[in-house]
Amino acid sequence: METRPIVGSPLKHDSAEKHVAGEAVYVDDILEPAGTAHACLGLSSIAHGRLLSLDLSAVEAAPGVLAVLTAADIPGENDISSTHKHDEPVFATEAILHHGQPLFAVIAETREQARHAAALAKAEYEEAAPLLDVASARAAGGELVTEPLKLERGDVAAGLAASPRRLNGAMAIGGQDHFYLESQIALAVPGEDGDMLVHSSTQHPSEVQHMVAAVLGVGAHAVTIEVRRMGGGFGGKETQANLFACVAALAARKLGRPVKLRPDRDDDMVITGKRHDFVVDYEIGFDDDGRIHAVDAVYAARCGWNADLSGPVTDRALFHMDNCYFYPAVRARSEPLRTHTVSNTAFRGFGGPQGMVGAERFIEEVAYATGLDPLEVRRRNLYGGEGRLTTPYHQQVEDMIAGEVIDELERDCHYRERQRAIRAFNRESPVIKRGIALTPVKFGISFTATWYNQAGALVHVYTDGTVALNHGGTEMGQGLYQKVAQVVAQAFGIGLDRIRITATTTGKVPNTSATAASSGSDLNGMAALDACETIKQRLVAFAAERWQEAPEAIAFLPGRVRIGAHEIAFVELVKAAYMARVQLSATGFYATPKIHWDRKAGRGHPFYYFAYGAAASEVAIDTLTGEYKVERVDILHDCGNSLNPAIDKGQIEGGFVQGMGWLTTEELVWDEKGRLRTHAPSTYKIPVASDRPRIFNVALLENAPNREHTIHRSKAVGEPPLMLAISVLQALSDAVASVGDHRFCPKLDAPATPERVLDAVERVRALAAATEGAS
Structure with missing residues (x-):
């Protein structure tokens, strides 16, 4: 009897019960x-x-x-x-x-x-x-910890000169522990x-x-x-x-x-190091229809006392400074500055979130300058159409679905109706102002250090039909072990209870890459499947000879193997193969295809594919205190053919809340002596349960398999959801802008703490009063 495929089923995390019961063994729990x-x-x-x-x-x-x-x-x-x-x-x-x-x-x-x-x-x-921030580092001469990157496409000077309108500005984006x-x-x-x-x-x-x-x-x-x-x-x-x-x-x-x-x-x-904080300086050329003609931007980062991963982090910030938007002419430069602070390092998104926050500020600036709705400006600048598919690093965007994701989310969450209701509410409410925003995400999947895009695995099949699985990926709560186990179980047609997930160790699988860049399932799933296929090929060859059947007449089914006209249990085939001295252990290997990158030229194909998503967030702010609440969030995210929808939704929810914390409450503070003052939960404020959106709807994009040959046509889901939280920052900005009838860009920096929100409210009020006074 056929059963539901294991891959694609919303199965619980392999350690879920142990997490809840306190039985999961971490390093400090080892006897x-x-x-x-x-x-x-x-x-x-x-x-x-x-x-x-x-x-x-x-x-x-x-x-x-x-x-x-x-x-x-x-x-x-x-x-x-x-x-x-x-x-x-x-x-x-x-x-x-x-x-x-x-x-x-x-x-x-x-x-x-x-x-x-x-x-x-x-x-x-x-x-x-000590030099403690971007400003002081620049004032002291701007020593760099590593070689900067420049991405350029088109004639930026000419594009800016020919643009009907131009503006420039700067945005500060905070770090995160x-x-x-x-x-x-x-x-x-x-x-x-x-x-x-x-x-x-x-x-x-x-x-x-x-x-x-x-x-x-x-x-x-x-x-x-x-x-x-x-x-x-x-x-x-x-x-x-x-x-x-x-x-x-x-x-x-x-x-x-x-x-x-x-x-x-x-x-x-x-x-320990943190997420890099950035200062983005930008000049934008655009027209009255809200279409961007040219962008010239510098992404300066506080990197800390040594190089660590600041080079690739600031590189990836440039790779994502476009988000979903095509810039006809673009120049982006990184400025990885040395400071006398901890050496900043990898953090979920790896510079990509900072690049995207800058991109959404560009959109917001153009929207307020032209008086257009920000979502409409986003649509008008999306990748798509002839001559509008080349990124700043000269990779073609071959799978652009951001427009479809935006359309579907806008319709399903009733965005326009809610936006009208919010505007009506704000006209009648002198103190509490509401805001709403819908922002998309396009995130490139692969390590930009090409050699890291490889993985190994080791699979043992024992004579009782059980399987031991080992690979180079590490489990940090994201469900990687569970997903790869599902891949192996389905490959052999056996239940998950027959798979033993063993600890990652350099003694079994050598020369592994970091579990990072959202590539854990992509790389290790394919490596494990490769090992399974090797063993299956041996079993097929053995069965074909033993039962005198053609290899194509042999198929692995749930719990059994069809050999011509009859079927036997998987374990019986394994026992017979062992007695015939067939090897039942194999290593697997996978290297991501199609990717290459020339850093000096600023050109290449660094990403195997892109993952997409969109989020609509609704907030309410108190204009007297700057305090706010996230009232509702609706997310539509692209996981391709999800390996495990339950785990993927958990990753989306967790990533979003972590991103929301980064952009709102999590503020790093060093004093003038260079001492970190936010070094404990008493002073560093991560989101807690009460900070979650009061209404939180998450859906996976359906019928959208990955166009590239990934594991079961799935897409990575570790990092991309974090950037969906940019919609919260934009919704706060929208609420602040209502104080001035949406005539002035609030230029709300991150993290948008209540103090910064209140400052932005007062700034917009002052601009509105000055404008009214002048008229």
């Missing part, structure tokens, strides 16, 4: 081996200057202390940078480049002893004034012959493996990184886990015993 010691990092108390002396005598004499480690104790390289620049030491030796930079590590019998001892260090500094529920953590267990096993909360096990090996001065084959699950990552555990794993491994090698390093939340936030 500590006998003799486990605990490490704590000693941090700099200044943001910029020179370390003149470091007295650790009191630290070494503190109760329970087993060792104190500095750069002098590193047998290999004192470097954990993810780029070729080698600009990120494990421990500082002289130059101090951000507040909270690690100077040493103390290892003690207990975590509390290590923490108390670390506070006893005495450091003497020669302090210098990852605030994963599980902090950074590593447990290192030394083995014989110099082997080291590290349980790490990381999105990039292979990079951690290489970093630990380099710090210890051993080959990568001597280091194994294992990751069963993370309690959230969002990009914050792509490179930032390196430090904690390396220090734990260094201490474990020094002492010959297991060592765990788990920082407090405050230390985690002080030490």
Whole structure:
């Protein structure tokens, strides 16, 4: 009897029940081996200057202390940078480049002893004034942490000169802390012959493996990184886990015993990088019909003290500075600035959200300048039509469906009727003003570092018909393990209960890419399927010979295999194949096709495909206080043929709320000394349950399989939904604009905290009063 396909079914997350029951095992839940010691990092108390002396005598004499480690104790390289620049030491030796930079590590019998001892260090500094933001970095000469990128298409100068109208402006876009529920953590267990096993909360096990090996001065084959699950990552555990794993491994090698390093939340936030904040300077040429003719923009980013991933992050901001819109002439330049703050890093969307926020500001500026409805201006500038499909990086947009998504969402959420009702409400309401906006998303899927677009998998079929699955992807709550298991179960025609999902480990699948760039299911699903197909081909060849049937007469069905005119259970075929000495294990591999990128030329095909979506958000603001509520959100998102609609909807909801937090409540604040002041939930405000939209409707675009040959024609869903939250920022702007009868662009920067909303209200009121006074 045929059953519903496993792929495409809305099945629960493989660890859902364990999450709820508190039974999911994270690194800190692993039963500590006998003799486990605990490490704590000693941090700099200044943001910029020179370390003149470091007295650790009191630290070494503190109760329970087993060792104190500095750069002098590193047998290999004192470097954990993810780029070729080698600009990120494990421990500082002289130059101090951000507040909270690690100077040493103390290892003690207990975590509390290590923490108390670390506070006893005495450091003497020669302090210098820190550069803390884009403005101060520019004023000091604008030192860059990495090579900038320029994208250009068409004659921008001529396009601007010929445009009937022009405007220029600037927008500030704030950063964001990852605030994963599980902090950074590593447990290192030394083995014989110099082997080291590290349980790490990381999105990039292979990079951690290489970093630990380099710090210890051993080959990568001597280091194994294992990751069963993370309690959230969002990009914050792509490179930032390196430090904690390396220090734990260094201490474990020094002492010959297991060592765990788990920082407090405050230390985690002080030490680790965040989403880059940007300042976007722009000039736009357009006409009275709201059509953009030319855009010239500079995307400056606060990158922090070293390169980290700032190069590719600022690159991707440029890749998405168009969002869904075609600019006939365009020039975009990145400006990755060095500052004396934490080294900013990957964060869900990887620069793409900042690029898109800028694009929507361009649309908003043109709409207010022409008096047109912003949604109409969006439509008039969409990609589509002859000569209007080339991106700023010269890739053709071959799957443009943003217009259809916008149309369907606008109709289904009754956008126009609600917009009219909101305008009528605002005319009668002197204090509370409502706003609404509908914004689209076009997000490119693939690593822009082409070599990362590969994955491996390992599949074992046992003689009882059960299957062990391993691949290079990591599970951080996003359901990757579940999705890939569904792919394998369907390939063999067996139930999910027959699949054992095993922890990601560099000892089974080597040379893996980070689980990032929304590519986890695309890459690892295809690699696992490749392994399954290899095993199935062997089974088909065996069955054809054993039962004297043509290979095409053999088919894998749910729970059984058809061999000519008769059927047998999958497990019976497997047993028979084993007895005939057929190999029942295989590796799989996948490399994304069609992609290439020439960074120097600013041309290529960096993305395999685009994922689309649209969101309509409705808000209400109090014009006396700047406080606001998100009343309703409607989302239509493109997942292609969804591998698991339940998980995908969860990703959309979670991504949207995280994006909403970034653009509204999550504000990073450093004081004049370069000390992070928002380093705990008491001062850093992520969204809570009461902040969610009061009405929250999420739908997947139906009958829209991926045109490219992805796993079951699905589309990535990790990052694109975050950018749907731009509709909240635009809805707040719409509400603010109602104070001036929508005649003035509010120019609302992000995060749109109540203070910024109130400032924008007062600014628009002043413009309206000045205009009325002049008339």
